[in-house]
Amino acid sequence: MTTQTQSLYRWKDDPVLTVEHLSMRFGGLLAINDLSFEVGRGDITALIGPNGAGKTTVFNCVTGFYKPTEGRIVARHGKGAQTEAVDHATRTGKRWHKSGEGAVFLLERMPDHEISQKAKVARTFQNIRLFGGMTVLENLLVAQHNTLMVASGYTVGGILGLPSFKKAEKAAIKKAVYWLEHVGLVDRADDAAGDLPYGDQRRLEIARAMCLDPQVLCLDEPAAGLNPRESADLNMFLRYIRDTHGTSILLIEHDMGVVMEISDHVVVLDYGVKISDGDAAAVKNDPKVIAAYLGVDDEAEIDVPEVRQDLSGAKGVPHE
Amino acid sequence: MEYFVQQLINGLTLGSIYGLIAIGYTMVYGIIGMINFAHGDVFMIGAFISLAVFLVLTTVFGVTFLPIVLFLALVVSMLFTSFWGWTIERLAYRPLRGSFRLAPLITAIGMSIVLQNFVQVTQGARVKPLPPQIQGGVELMSGSVDGTTINAQLSYMQMIIIGTTFVLMVAFSLLISRTSLGRSQRACEQDRKMASLLGVNVDRTISLTFIMGAALAAVAGLMFMLLYGVIDFYIGFLAGVKAFTAAVLGGIGSLPGAMLGGLLIGLIEVFWSAYFTVEYKDVAAFSILAIVLIFMPSGLLGKPEIEKV
The missing domain is CATH 3.40.50.300 (P-loop containing nucleotide triphosphate hydrolases)
Incomplete structure (x- = not known):
């Protein structure tokens, strides 16, 4: 305690x-x-x-x-x-x-x-609600959407590839990888989330919530x-x-x-x-x-x- | 052979314009699962605003340097159509989002009629001509058939249209696949409620989708105006139907599908007119749509829909 x-x-x-x-x-x-x-x-x-x-x-x-x-x-x-x-x-x-x-x-x-x-305040669902068609990593990045949007100057900077956005994106990926390591899914970062076994999906959903x-x-x-x-x-x-x-x-x-x-x-x-x-x-x-x-x-x-x-x-x- | 190459170029040009409009249909369908029936009219508004800006700049301000005029016409018409895209979403879609599926369809058709009549009343029903602005081109090949010379020419106008479309297509694909905005759009497509719980502002994302589609329609509008030199308040209807067909043919919801569908519809139309009869070109395009949908119900590049249980 x-x-x-x-x-x-x-x-x-x-x-x-x-x-x-x-x-x-x-x-x-x-x-x-x-x-x-x-x-x-x-x-x-x-x-x-x-x-x-x-x-x-x-x-x-x-x-x-x-x-x-x-x-x-x-x-x-x-x-x-x-x-x-x-x-x-x-x-x-x-x-x-x-x-x-x-x-x-x-x-x-x-x-x-x-x-x-x-x-x-973040939550997960009893019936898992991952974005099945997106990759495991992308699922975690969506949760960091707002930070990235601000850093990319609402997308304009992102298209131009400004350094501040690249830095923010790197930080976002780092955070995502940190949580993937803790749920043991780093190897599957680029697989579609919908293809993961049930238990992995549950843990991924918690990892995604923690990215908030x-x-x-x-x-x-x-x-x-x-x-x-x-x-x-x-x-x-x-x-x-x-x-x-x-x-x-x-x-x-x-x-x-x-x-x-x-x-x-x-x-x-x-x-x-x-x-x-x-x-x-x-x-x-x-x-x-x-x-x-x-x-x-x-x-x-x-x-x-x-x-x-x-x-x-x-x-x-x-x-x- | 020369004849064939020339038709190929013409088909690609027309197809590019259809493709640009089709992207607007497919993106909106992807995110809210509904067809924006007013999209063709946004294209028409884009053409009218480009024409207005063009005439004001050349006749009132006497600007003669064509690239500047075209650039300003494009920017202004994109701004206006973006505003219209946003307005359509706010008025015809958002208030009815919780309602039954057919309701926003009807309001969108209403929006379409309003836009058409608005332009008809303010601009008149007669066609607006614009003399050709960009002339000349590159001769690719030349030959003679039965004593007559046939040249295959790629005009500068066609180069601009195909080039711009290509650049915009690449930019859009990158936007959807690489940026955070694109990611949140895809997230909203899959599970809007969950995206919202992860902090994505769904209302804003949907608005931006309408705006992006409308901005592309403005590009198509400007190109159409330059290519054909005449526009009227009704061009949005047929172009809209064709582009919608293109989006369905390519697989609605799929961005590359919309582009592919646009190019195919353009090519089918042009080749049919060139080798068979002009009168039946629309019949040909729609027949091919019907045949493709019989064998591939989700379109050429569309993903089969999985029912959520």
């Missing part, structure tokens, strides 16, 4: 992202109902819950995919809750406000391209369809991202093994309502969670070793 404070709930003291009274309604369906939670700076926060609990909807609201029906979503650069800056931005109707400690961003007011570029230099990285089921070894590698990679780049991670995950192992903080949703919030150990023993999410603990229910073997093996099968 890099940032350890005295408070019992450190995510309340230094939240990088807060979701406040969020509601999302689709016609008659209330997918999220008055949901509030914090994501601590430098924490790995897991958002869990049974299927249809509204986890992905929360992600879609945070990253500007949906405009929430109600509520406020604040991303913060710099230490602390920065309450005055948040209030000021809310009152004045601005999308963001610079404060002494850094800056605050009201995500529900921002279009999605600003959320990734300005507020530095995010403050918060939102991962939608990063371990889905990975075999146990790949899933262990992924845990190490996520820890590496958090420890060396200080990126806070918010992830949706079904694999309770992964969640309990790497999460500093777990938020449990059920039917769009938060039913538990705390560190992994506290959530695990919360009777409400056991009742709603785990139901009867399925591992305990199956006592025949062969069946258990089959079940854990089945986790490695990729699904569409």
